[in-house]
Amino acid sequence: MPSFERVASAAEAREASPQVVSVGGRTLGLFHHEGEFYAVDNRCPHMGFPLTDGSVDDGILTCPWHHARFELSGGDTFDPFADDVRTFPVEVRDGDVYVDPDPERETAPEEHWRERLEHGLQESLRLVIDKAIIGLDDAGVEPTVPLTTGATFGTQYRRMGWGSGLTTMSAMANLLPDLRPADRRRALAVGLGAVADDCAGEPPFFVQDPLSTDRVAADRLIEWFRDTIEVRDADGAERVLRAAIEASQTPREAGEDADLDEAALVRMFVAAATDHRYLDTGHRLDFVNKAVELLDRIGWDHADTVLPSLVPALADADRAEERSSWRQPIDVAALVEEASDDLPTHAGAEATWTEPDDFVDRLLDDDPHAIMDALTDAIEAGATGAQLAGAVADAAARRIAQFGTANEFRDWNTVHHTYTYANAVCGLAKRTDAPEIYRAVFDGAVSVYLDRFLNTPPIPLPDPDGDRDPDTVLDDLLETFEVEADETVGAAGRHTAEYLASGGDPARLKRALGEVLLREDAGFHPRQNVEAAFSRYDAADEEERGRLHLVATARYLAAHTPTRREGEQTFRIAERLNRGEAIHEA
Structure with a gap:
């Protein structure tokens, strides 16, 4: 039953309207307008400004700070950037004003914050999104809920389908286990x-x-899917794909082969994406990998929502064999085609090949014929697609770890694209043993070859002594991200190698790098790079190989920091509002 408490005499409330009243542990604004009394939460739901400092006219309460407007009797906002303000029942008894400080909420916190998240996505309002993510986390809602909301929205409201936004969200979801608990909801906010x-x-x-x-x-x-993508028929390809998804989700009778499953759907994309070379500088295959990684988190029952969004850009993709760099002075596209003609039926169900110690060095050779020979010899010896993809990813990491800062700044993107592509091939190679995986490996290796000029001369890999205090080294590393200078790039790599060689905890290093990434306006590529490096570090079977990836991403991150940290400011405002702090009081 409602529990009303006295807050003021009616005469005083009429004379001193509006006024601040405290009741039931709440601070409310009490208004008398057009002969009626109204009580609202005195904190503006936008940024917490006292609503009693505002004005009321024609039943509309206006906050004076950012001019958010609210319908006084029900609290509904007129402005998308502000949430509805909470109202409280008021009664007048024997000349006194009573307020119920704890009325039943119309919606549960989880439902409210889910609605606010959808609204923030629709209006592209970062503060609303950040507040919704924090609210959902406080309500104990699992990350899969906002991730599913983001996937549904992102695939429905972008004609060209899956893009950098959904890729970022999937990457941030992958980072969650490696982050500080306080940074996990920040990562979700960045992704959404x-x-x-x-x-x-x-x-x-x-x-x-x-x-x-x-x-x-x-x-x-x-085959139908490949044929429609070949002629850039996105509509036809989507219809084929949806038929495949529907078939993969249709229950089969006992004893019937399940030839249409998740692995078949992955193969469908890998095959179409490798019929031509290195589509859109590697983005297409990378996006496929991120889409299937997201489905692993939110459930493959969402495949009919997520996977078709990959089709438009796949059909419209730029094909690398049409670029001069893949044709002259050496026709590397033809080398890939020749090597692809003789592939085995499957990409190696079980490894019968042991990687030679110098194999990554051979992939960094200046002769593309030697590189392709190394790969094809390994395939003949029983190397799996996953084994070769891992070696190519190591070679791609070397390009970043040895990138010379005398190059143009935008050339960081060139080595980065090869790296994230190679990481995507690693991810997809774990899902299918289709021979098309080898073609993706060849494309990655050729891109590593074409990036060789960015290691001229190569920056030496750090060779740390390993005799420093890890805490001191980590402090030195974090300082490199606070200064914009070429020399900090090399320092970041050296400090990272020194920290690990000195016995520093890799999990702590990843938490620190994740914290740096999330506080910056890092943009698409650094977020991709750090996530890929963490993935490759975890997959490494030797400490030295894993260290290479963390050294590479530390250098890349140092080259792209510091920034203005606008997103960090917005998220901190959302956190302070959630704690009830007065933002307007500095």
Whole structure:
């Protein structure tokens, strides 16, 4: 039952309207307007300014700080950037004003914050998104909930489908286990904010119906998909894909082969994305990998929402064999085609090949023929796609770790694209043993070769003594991210290597790098780079190989920091509001 408490005499409240009253542990604004009394939470839901400092006219309460407007009787806002203000029942009894400080909420906190998250995405409002992520986390909601919301929104409201926003969100989700608990919701906010930015002002994605075929074999659907992508028929490819997804989710009778499963869907994309070379500087295959990683988190029952969003850009992709760098002075595209003609049926179910000690060095050779020979010899000896993808990723990390700062700054993107592509091939190679994985490996190796001029001369890899205090080294490393200078890039790599060689905890190092990444306006590429490096470090079977990836990403991060940290400021405002702090009081 409502529990009303006296807050003021009616006469005083009429004369001194508005006024601040405290009741039931709450601070409310009490207003008398047009003969009625109204009580509202005195903190403006936008940024916490006292609403009693505002004005009321024609039943509308206006906050004076950012001019958010609220319907006084019900609290509904007129402005998308502000949440509704909470109102409280008021009664007048025997000349006194009573307020119920604890009325029943119309919506549970989880439902409220989910609605606010959707609203923040629709309007691309970072503060609203940040507050919603914090609210959901405080309500004990698992990360899969906002991730699913982001996936649904991001695939529905961007005509060209999956882009950098959803890739960022998936990467941030992958980082969660490596972050400080306090940074995990910040990572989700970064990811959801990137989705909102990517969709802002974009036309929606219109869904095609699946083909109504019944139980078509997986190989036939894969061929249809490849054929439609080949001729850039995005609508036809989407219909084929949706038919495959529908078939993969259809229950089968006992004893019937499940030839259409998650692995077949992955193969469908890998095959189409490797029929031509290194699509869109590697982004297409990287986006495929991030999409399937996101499905691992939110559930493959969302495949019909997520996977079709990959089709438009895949059909429209730039093909590397059409660029002169892949044709002259050496036709490296032709080398890949020749090597692809003789591939085994499967990319090695079980490894029968042991990687030679100098194999990564051979992948960094100046002769592309020697590189392709090394790969094809390894395949003949039984190397799996996953083994070779890992070696190419190590070679790509070397390009970043030895990148010379005398190059143009934008050339960081060149070595970065190769690296994230190679990491994507590693991820996809764990999901399918289709021979097309080898073609992706070849493309990655060629891109590593084409990046060789960015290691001219190569910066020496750090060779630390390992006799310093790890805490001191970590402090030195963190200082490199506070200064914008070429020399800090090399210092970041040396400090990272020294920290690990001195017995520093790799998990602590990753938490520190994650904290740096999330506080900066890092942008798409650094977020990709750090996530890929953590993934490759975890996959490394030798400490030295794993260290290379952390050294490389520390250098890359140092080259892109510090920034203005606008996103950090917005998130801190959201955190302070959540704690009830008075933002306007500095």
